[in-house]
Amino acid sequence: MTLSSTNPPKSLFAVDARTRKRNAAEARFRLYGLIAVGIGVLALIVLLTSVLGNGLGAFRQTFLQLPIALDAAKLDPSGNRDGEAMKKVTTIGYGKVIQTALIAEISQRGIATEGVSAKDIFGLVSKEAPAQLRDQVLANPGLIGQTITFKGLANGRVDGFFKGRVSMESAALDSNISPAQLVLAQQMRDAGMISVSFNPAFIFGSDASELRPESAGLGVAILGSAYMMLIVLALALPIGVAASIYLEEFAPQNKWTDLIEVNISNLAAVPSIVFGILGLAVFINFMGLPQSAPIVGGLVLTLMTLPTIIISTRASLKSVPPSIRDAALGIGASKLQSIFHHVLPLAMPGILTGTIIGLAQALGETAPLLLIGMVAFVREYPGAPPDGFFEPASALPVQVYNFTQRADPAFVERASGAIIVLLVFLVVMNTIAIILRRRFERRW
Amino acid sequence: MNDMTLTEKPVNASDIKITARNVQVYYGTTHAIKDVDVDIPDRTVTAFIGPSGCGKSTFLRCLNRMNDTISICRVTGNIALDGQDIYDKRVDPVQLRAKVGMVFQKPNPFPKSIYDNVAYGPKIHGMTRSRAELDEVVEGCLRRAALWNEVKDRLHAPGTGLSGGQQQRLCIARAIATSPEVLLMDEPCSALDPIATAQVEELIDELRSQFSVVIVTHSMQQAARVSQRTAFFHLGNLVEYGETGHIFTNPSDPRTESYITGRIG
Numbered sequence: 001m002t003l004s005s006t007n008p009p010k011s012l013f014a015v016d017a018r019t020r021k022r023n024a025a026e027a028r029f030r031l032y033g034l035i036a037v038g039i040g041v042l043a044l045i046v047l048l049t050s051v052l053g054n055g056l057g058a059f060r061q062t063f064l065q066l067p068i069a070l071d072a073a074k075l076d077p078s079g080n081r082d083g084e085a086m087k088k089v090t091t092i093g094y095g096k097v098i099q100t101a102l103i104a105e106i107s108q109r110g111i112a113t114e115g116v117s118a119k120d121i122f123g124l125v126s127k128e129a130p131a132q133l134r135d136q137v138l139a140n141p142g143l144i145g146q147t148i149t150f151k152g153l154a155n156g157r158v159d160g161f162f163k164g165r166v167s168m169e170s171a172a173l174d175s176n177i178s179p180a181q182l183v184l185a186q187q188m189r190d191a192g193m194i195s196v197s198f199n200p201a202f203i204f205g206s207d208a209s210e211l212r213p214e215s216a217g218l219g220v221a222i223l224g225s226a227y228m229m230l231i232v233l234a235l236a237l238p239i240g241v242a243a244s245i246y247l248e249e250f251a252p253q254n255k256w257t258d259l260i261e262v263n264i265s266n267l268a269a270v271p272s273i274v275f276g277i278l279g280l281a282v283f284i285n286f287m288g289l290p291q292s293a294p295i296v297g298g299l300v301l302t303l304m305t306l307p308t309i310i311i312s313t314r315a316s317l318k319s320v321p322p323s324i325r326d327a328a329l330g331i332g333a334s335k336l337q338s339i340f341h342h343v344l345p346l347a348m349p350g351i352l353t354g355t356i357i358g359l360a361q362a363l364g365e366t367a368p369l370l371l372i373g374m375v376a377f378v379r380e381y382p383g384a385p386p387d388g389f390f391e392p393a394s395a396l397p398v399q400v401y402n403f404t405q406r407a408d409p410a411f412v413e414r415a416s417g418a419i420i421v422l423l424v425f426l427v428v429m430n431t432i433a434i435i436l437r438r439r440f441e442r443r444w
Numbered sequence: 445m446n447d448m449t450l451t452e453k454p455v456n457a458s459d460i461k462i463t464a465r466n467v468q469v470y471y472g473t474t475h476a477i478k479d480v481d482v483d484i485p486d487r488t489v490t491a492f493i494g495p496s497g498c499g500k501s502t503f504l505r506c507l508n509r510m511n512d513t514i515s516i517c518r519v520t521g522n523i524a525l526d527g528q529d530i531y532d533k534r535v536d537p538v539q540l541r542a543k544v545g546m547v548f549q550k551p552n553p554f555p556k557s558i559y560d561n562v563a564y565g566p567k568i569h570g571m572t573r574s575r576a577e578l579d580e581v582v583e584g585c586l587r588r589a590a591l592w593n594e595v596k597d598r599l600h601a602p603g604t605g606l607s608g609g610q611q612q613r614l615c616i617a618r619a620i621a622t623s624p625e626v627l628l629m630d631e632p633c634s635a636l637d638p639i640a641t642a643q644v645e646e647l648i649d650e651l652r653s654q655f656s657v658v659i660v661t662h663s664m665q666q667a668a669r670v671s672q673r674t675a676f677f678h679l680g681n682l683v684e685y686g687e688t689g690h691i692f693t694n695p696s697d698p699r700t701e702s703y704i705t706g707r708i709g
Binding site: 252253321323324325326327328329330331332333334337341342346 | 508510513515538539540541542545546547548550552553554555564565568569615618619621622
């Protein structure tokens with residue numbers, strides 16, 4: 001090495017080799033960063049387009065619209081509009097009414113039906129439609145004897161045809177639908193009998209069996225998830241914050257607190273299915289809580305969320321400057337007063353952010369719920385809390401899993417639709433987190 | 445130093461507020477304060493001077509048991525306020541700190557309004573019975589801290605929005621709002637500019653009429669300007685303690701002389 005003083009003086013305009021090398025390294029690093037961000041954004045775009053492309057269709061559904069004369073002789077043989085007696089007429093009876101009305105309407109509109117049997121014409125209607133009509137009539141027996149305009153679900157295959165999922169070629173191979181039926185459906189659509197419109201039942205309705213994907217909805221799953229989130233929030237937030245305050249502010253620094261600290265961090269990394277096994281063993285087998293109930297799901301998810309909340313709460317308590325504690329203690333505030341009056345309000349944004357991130361994590365959790373029976377097929381809505389907490393329900397992520405397990409391709413669309421609903425919930429929760437953080441943030 | 449003449453003020457040494465005898469402080473295994481004996485008189489400004497790390501702040505924090513918050517810190521010996529041992533088991537540090545207020549090195553107002561900053565102490569100690577009474581206390585304290593005229597129109601603005609010097613005076617107002625008997629100040633001017641420092645020093649001199657003030661300072665000029673008695677700490681020992689004028693003009697210990705003439709420290 002020669003001393004710089006022995007070198008000839010250099011111009012400031014000439015970049016030397018060393019500087020050039022450093023600049024090149026910086027440029028390279030920027031490029032790597034850009035590539036990394038690019039890959040991330042690309043992955044997100046692919047994910048969103050695939051989910052939205054598959055799932056948006058679930059929010060629109062094909063409906064048949066036709067006038068139906070509700071014949072008292074068929075629907076209320078006893079004639080006194082008594083609800084109990086009317087229940088004796090099953091969906092098969094209502095199915096026949098729909099079939100008759102449908103064929104009459106088609107011929108009245110002059111749509112040719114050559115080569116399509118009466119049974120095949122009725123096959124365009126969803127198996128759920130007679131139940132829809134029956135519910136409508138049972139809810140309002142006064143309709144009997146009138147002619148109403150009935151808007152019923154079309155069969156899933158017909159729905160698929162109008163959404164591009166089913167083609168003439170696939171119908172030729174399909175035992176559930178024939179090309180002739182699709183031709184008829186197209187004519188009916190041209191005549192205005194069939195339309196595709198927004199389907200609130202996808203969001204508010206309950207799940208449906210394999211045979212009627214067109215009527216499957218997320219109502220029970222959304223309600224179940226909401227109940228579980230309520231339980232998680234009510235349990236995990238106070239327990240987590242109290243535990244963090246104790247550990248951070250009051251607990252003596254010794255082996256035991258170190259051990260607890262290490263274990264809390266480890267708990268945050270425990271696979272969620274382990275919590276499911278724990279829930280099954282403790283809450284269902286030992287404590288005897290009902291299976292598939294939001295209370296058990298909520299308790300399991302509380303256990304899962306606690307470490308997240310404790311870690312973020314402790315971090316935000318730690319980040320409150322000690323000068324604030326000194327200030328409070330210095331004028332004679334007790335430790336508890338200094339924490340609740342000064343430290344906690346300043347730590348609030350961090351605590352809330354951690355809580356909502358924990359909740360969002362819990363909302364999307366599937367594995368532990370499978371083990372405690374929330375994977376069951378549930379059609380009945382759980383009641384209002386607190387009783388509803390103990391009644392069977394489903395959960396959004398489990399519903400997604402359920403839909404993907406079913407054979408009918410129409411459920412692919414339903415699963416993606418359910419994912420969109422789940423994502424919307426997550427976005428809403430994160431937005432709330434950001435708003436709360438902004439509101440509670442204070443300068444010092 | 446011409447400043448010396450300013451401090452030739454009468455000292456009534458008969459009124460002893462705090463007596464410390466044989467005080468030892470340990471941080472873990474480090475012996476931070478060794479055998480300190482000191483008598484702090486009432487209605488006087490006592491300055492603790494000494495090089496960094498000499499233990500003057502540590503000793504100050506012993507006087508209102510702020511060292512209790514540091515888990516590895518251990519204090520032995522006897523410190524008495526008006527003859528009562530403050531390290532006695534029966535003493536609640538919370539009550540003690542209401543009597544022995546503290547102002548810190550860095551201005552640390554609560555991130556609340558100016559009013560709430562001052563009102564917090566009286567509120568938690570239940571010292572006022574009505575809102576009007578509280579308003580009066582707040583105004584009185586802000587006036588004594590020479591801050592009232594600057595903030596009276598924005599009492600509900602955040603305390604953190606004030607300038608550094610105003611914040612420190614707010615902290616002093618907050619500390620005197622609980623009517624303490626002793627006011628401890630840990631380098632109260634080290635974060636302030638000369639003008640703000642002058643204001644705070646003036647304030648300290650006025651506070652002397654009501655409180656016993658103990659001030660830790662790095663600035664020997666400041667000690668000379670504001671204090672009547674000075675204690676010089678070095679390496680955890682109390683080297684010399686006496687009247688300020690005497691310490692600065694005629695130190696008896698060679699270490700004190702080296703420090704005030706700038707040879708050590």
